[in-house]
Amino acid sequence: xxxAKKATTKPEVKAAEAAVKTTVxxxxxxxxxxxxxxxxxxxxxxSAAAPAKKETAKKAAGRKATVKKSAAxxxxxxxxVCLQFAGKxxxxxxxxxxxxxxxxYDLKQKLGDLVSIELYxxxxxxxxxxIMNKDFSGNFYI
Numbered sequence: 039x040x041x042a043k044k045a046t047t048k049p050e051v052k053a054a055e056a057a058v059k060t061t062v063x064x065x066x067x068x069x070x071x072x073x074x075x076x077x078x079x080x081x082x083x084x085s086a087a088a089p090a091k092k093e094t095a096k097k098a099a100g101r102k103a104t105v106k107k108s109a110a111x112x113x114x115x116x117x118x119v120c121l122q123f124a125g126k127x128x129x130x131x132x133x134x135x136x137x138x139x140x141x142x143y144d145l146k147q148k149l150g151d152l153v154s155i156e157l158y159x160x161x162x163x164x165x166x167x168x169i170m171n172k173d174f175s176g177n178f179y180i
Contacts, residue, residue, distance in 0.1 A: 123161035137168050140178050
């Protein structure tokens with residue numbers, strides 16, 4: 039059974055190169071040192087490339103997450119609703135505020151308990167109909 043070859047490290051490579059330089063004449067030095075150095079460089083670059091691939095994979099995953107977040111931000115659409123009739127003007131925020139006031143003062147509920155509001159506005163009746171938390175329904179004048 040042959041002894042297993044020991045993987046050489048950079049200090050051992052440098053020591054081997056120094057030994058080659060001292061024992062080999064200059065004409066043979068270039069030919070002997072370069073192939074050995076190239077072989078060792080290849081071994082070192084392969085082993086050094088593995089952690090680099092992991093790091094680049096992590097960086098790429100981070101970039102993908104950033105791209106997804108950016109894409110999500112780009113798809114968000116800013117909207118503004120303004121209802122105008124009979125010389126009156128109400129924004130969506132105004133109607134939601136009125137509905138919250140109904141929840142708090144008329145229905146005597148806590149604002150923290152309000153989860154959802156659905157509003158249906160009928161301008162011809164000057165009325166907004168609401169469904170709050172899918173349990174409470176009613177209307178208020180606008």
